[in-house]
Amino acid sequence: MPHHAVSKSLRANARRMRKDMTDAELKLWNELRAKRLMDLAFRRQMPIDRYIADFACPDHKLIIEVDGSQHGERLAEDAARTARLAALGWTVLRVWNDDVIRDIDAVCTHILGTIGRHES
Secondary structure (H helix, E strand, O other): OOOOOOOHHHHHHHHHHHHOOOHHHHHHHHHHHHHOOOOOOOEEEEEEOOEEEEEEEHHHOEEEEEEOHHHHHOHHHHHHHHHHHHHOOOEEEEEEHHHHHHOHHHHHHHHHHHHOOOOO
């Protein structure tokens, strides 16, 4: 997988964000970490281009963004970000904080469906 140059400040910001995860991000990370979801390798707060993805599965070029209510006010910014990442070959899946907190199993099933895997 080709790597893109990432600034030191973006890398430092990603590191800081790993320490300050939201409750929803932490809950999803506990499902994704250490290949717990069908042996898929995810990274958290991964710098990609000029952005920091909440979670990324590099093998499948999948980014998962956990969005809170503030994203309802940032639709144009999110659309531009998604378009840029898609141009780099990534698929961006957005899930709501509330969905992660209330129904983590459905979120994980949605992730697997996006990748093309289904739990047996």
